[in-house]
Amino acid sequence: MGFLTEQQNGSLEIEHMILHVVRDGPFNPELTRDVEHSDFFIERIRNTDAASVYSFEPTSMVKATIGQVVRGELAFEAGAQALSREFARLHHGGHKPGAFFIFQLGCDDDNIKLFSLIKYDYQEVIEQAEGDEGNLLRRILQAFVAERRAIQKSAIIRVVGGVVEDAISALDRMKQAPAIGDYFASYLDVRRERSDDELTQAVKDVVRQALSESRDILPDRNLPRAIQRAQAVLRDRLQIDEIAVQEAILVAAGNPEDEQVRSQLQTRTRRKLRTAKLEGLTFQPSARVLQRPPIRQVKTTEGVTLIYPDDAAEGTVRRVDTPGGGQVITITTQHVTEDRVVRDNPRRLD
Numbered sequence: 001m002g003f004l005t006e007q008q009n010g011s012l013e014i015e016h017m018i019l020h021v022v023r024d025g026p027f028n029p030e031l032t033r034d035v036e037h038s039d040f041f042i043e044r045i046r047n048t049d050a051a052s053v054y055s056f057e058p059t060s061m062v063k064a065t066i067g068q069v070v071r072g073e074l075a076f077e078a079g080a081q082a083l084s085r086e087f088a089r090l091h092h093g094g095h096k097p098g099a100f101f102i103f104q105l106g107c108d109d110d111n112i113k114l115f116s117l118i119k120y121d122y123q124e125v126i127e128q129a130e131g132d133e134g135n136l137l138r139r140i141l142q143a144f145v146a147e148r149r150a151i152q153k154s155a156i157i158r159v160v161g162g163v164v165e166d167a168i169s170a171l172d173r174m175k176q177a178p179a180i181g182d183y184f185a186s187y188l189d190v191r192r193e194r195s196d197d198e199l200t201q202a203v204k205d206v207v208r209q210a211l212s213e214s215r216d217i218l219p220d221r222n223l224p225r226a227i228q229r230a231q232a233v234l235r236d237r238l239q240i241d242e243i244a245v246q247e248a249i250l251v252a253a254g255n256p257e258d259e260q261v262r263s264q265l266q267t268r269t270r271r272k273l274r275t276a277k278l279e280g281l282t283f284q285p286s287a288r289v290l291q292r293p294p295i296r297q298v299k300t301t302e303g304v305t306l307i308y309p310d311d312a313a314e315g316t317v318r319r320v321d322t323p324g325g326g327q328v329i330t331i332t333t334q335h336v337t338e339d340r341v342v343r344d345n346p347r348r349l350d
Contacts, residue, residue: 002051002280003156003169004114009046011108014038016076019140020084022119023097027088029081045103045116048154050280052167053178053194060189061086062117066157067164069104070113076104083117090183096121096152099140111161119153119184153184167193169280177239177282199278200286203240204231206272210249213268217261219254220334225316226252228309235290241282242273298329306331 004012014035021028056063062083069079080102087100098121105114120140156169168190172180178199180188194202207230211223218226230252237244249269256262273279298306306329308317318330 002049004049008107012042013106014103015106016104018080018102020100022088022091022100027085032077050169051277052169054168054170054190055166055193057189062188063164066115070159071162090187113159115157117155121152196283197286197289199283200289202276206276210269210272239282240285
């Protein structure tokens, strides 16, 4: 779960649905369908649920039309046809043909309505459906099962008390997450609210909070070192998602073998991700936010040179001032990896 609350996610119910074929050629409006295979489609909708990083622009036709439908100013069928016609207009040559679904959903809060928009790319289904429109939904269901990643674009919109929220959940599997393609962004008329830098910083905060609450099970109870390890794991990932964050936390905790401890860490991490509105999101780690710490070099009058990562000071290197202006420097290590005699005039060894 990401955009939907637990309560909404667990009580989804499809009230209306419509399906249009989108491809090159004229747009043919379809009628509202009877709700079929409700459980199947609700599961697909849940699979598209991700925390919001986009918001509607005030000029959004999608937002305005959905508001009219919910307030009873426009019938679902007419509103969904208008939304689908605009999507088909922007879906020009170069984009795969497919099926465009619009679902209106309710939940156990009568004051809330939800709308799910799903573009399903699967040309074979469209080709097989030529002249056989009555079997189109059945063929798409079969294709959904065979190729779930054919859901290429999706959006979830929430309406509270007849007012469409600005925040919107939007995914586009054709782009590097969480970005969405130009024509999909133009169709929804949205702006991005959270950058990769901001999302990465939010993940750093989640890591620190989750590990702080887990200090008792960390190796040597060393929180700074655990945070460094988790951030190093995330820094080397091509993409950050929920699984990547959970793996980073487990590595930082020394990969405990006790299943109860692992479950505790994973549950705590999921809770923190939910609070930070990061559930369901995938994005590139920001090198600026997760940059490697600078190297600090310390030289003493006794001819001792220390070189260490600057953020190691909290856990690995401890420096305490003495009354005479000196310092006591304590280095805590799990293992010495090199101990040898070198020439005078020491230099850094790579």
